[in-house]
Amino acid sequence: MSRGRRTAVVGGGMAGCAAAKELIKNGREVVIFEAGAGLGGRARSWHRPEIEPDVGVNLWFTSFYKIMFERIKEYGLEDQLVEMSNNVIVVDKGRPAELLSDSFRSLLTFEHVSLRDRLGFLYSTIKETFKRKQLDIFDPLKLAPFDDGTTAAQYARKSMSQRGFDNLLRPEIESFWLWRCEDISAAHVRAMQAQVAGAKFYVFRNGMEIIAENNAKGADIRLETEVTDLQIDSTGKVQITARSADGTHTTETFDDVVVATQAPTAAKLAASLPAGIVGQDTRDFLETQEYEPALSVSYLVDFSSMPSEAHIVAAGAEDPSVKTIITFPRQVRDENGRPVDKHLAFVYPGRAATRRLLELSTEEQFAETSRLVTDLWPDFPKDAEPFEIAVRPWAMPVPAPGRYRKSARVIRLQRPPVVFAGDYFTSPISEAAMLSGIRAAKVLTNAS
Ligand SMILES: Cc1cc2nc3c(=O)[nH]c(=O)nc-3n(C[C@H](O)[C@H](O)[C@H](O)COP(=O)(O)OP(=O)(O)OC[C@H]3O[C@@H](n4cnc5c(N)ncnc54)[C@H](O)[C@@H]3O)c2cc1C
Known part of the structure; x- marks a missing residue:
């Protein structure tokens, strides 16, 4: 002491x-x-009293976050935990297909890529899962030996075709972290692959x-x-x-x-x-x-107008105008004070669009994002209510x-x-x- x-x-x-x-x-x-x-x-996150829970972006964590779960237990925060679906909807040229990041069954039926690519990805995931202890996504001291100069894109291409990579692994990584697989170490992707199988996903109810x-x-x-x-x-x-x-x-x-x-x-x-x-x-x-900057532009939409607890992401190698939409269920009160189910939809523009939008006023950011969002999700509701914008110039260290x-x-x-x-x-x-x-x-x- x-x-x-x-x-x-x-x-x-x-x-x-x-x-x-x-x-x-x-x-x-x-x-x-x-x-x-x-x-x-x-x-x-930001907080707004009009919504219940009152929190904006709910950061995710998984059952393999060790320190987090120790603290949850220590502070008695178990009742704050909300388990989330890890539903990823990959949109390839307007066509959506569902992919649950922790489910082998979902992987094997994922229709955007060939069976050969699905099996290649499954095989590499199983191989990395056996190295789970060393491929520790949280600890650079453990991960350093795997950081051999190879990029995530080079690594992925060893086990799948370009199309398989662009529609399967790329969206799984880039939708959560926003940078390009060409710019990051293979060690990051390998560690995610090693850890994610069987993981459960959570958020804290109030942030x-x-x-x-x-x-x-x-x-x-x-x-x-x-x-x-x-x-x-x-x-x-x-x-x-x-x-x-x-x-x-x-x-x-x-x-x-x-x-x-x-x-x-x-x-x-x-x-x-x-x-x-x-x-x-x-x-x-x-x-x-x-760092990759991030701009999250959120809207309140009718509950039935969007899939729930979903990561909707763009497939492909190109930098799209909108990269990701994430939906969280929320309630608002109607004029009679009754709770009404809604979705808070977070829209993340692509890399170039984010940089451009960062220069604009809040009104212009909403207007431009409302225009772009249908590139990814044509059914994004026209009456979506612009709600809140969070600007993070230093969002994601690369x-x-x-x-x-x-x-x-x-x-x-x-x-x-x-x-x-x-x-x-x-x-x-x-x-x-x-x-x-x-x-x-x-x-x-x-x-x-
Ligand atoms: C959009 C987005 C989504 C994310 N989603 C997830 C997720 O779902 N799950 C997950 O686990 N992680 C997620 N992350 C990552 C996670 O938020 C970060 O890894 C983590 O919060 C970083 O913590 P930090 O303490 O290293 O840095 P920071 O959170 O950046 O903390 C640094 C602090 O220093 C303060 N500061 C800076 N300069 C000064 C100064 N001169 N004097 C005093 N204070 C100063 C800043 O205000 C800040 O509070 C996400 C990140 C972003 C941007």
């Missing part, structure tokens, strides 16, 4: 709050600096931030407080300068710090530190992480080929008093972010 030591956590997302919990458990006094208005970072909030209990939480500078003083302590909501800057001294922001911010904060504190390999790693190996090296280089955490070490998955936070915190607690 290291009582009396003060640690700052910069960033109150899933990684930062998991780090805070680990630090508090080890007797640290913890201050969380969070630029946003609440904890949870990218796992935090995933409940885990971050529980993890942060016991910390001094400073919301709407953006860290603008890190320095090391002459005694080796960390000086943190932060700007609060009213614009005032204050500087405080800590024994050490977990920087749990997205990589570009971490790189900026690391830039003012001496090379003896953050080495060149770590700086290079932070500076070179790339696990480029070789990235897991680099992150494993950087993780091993982490030293007090400044350590880093975040999903950019692994993949955009909340469980991976938590593991990264716990690991970074342990570097500090083990050293004292």
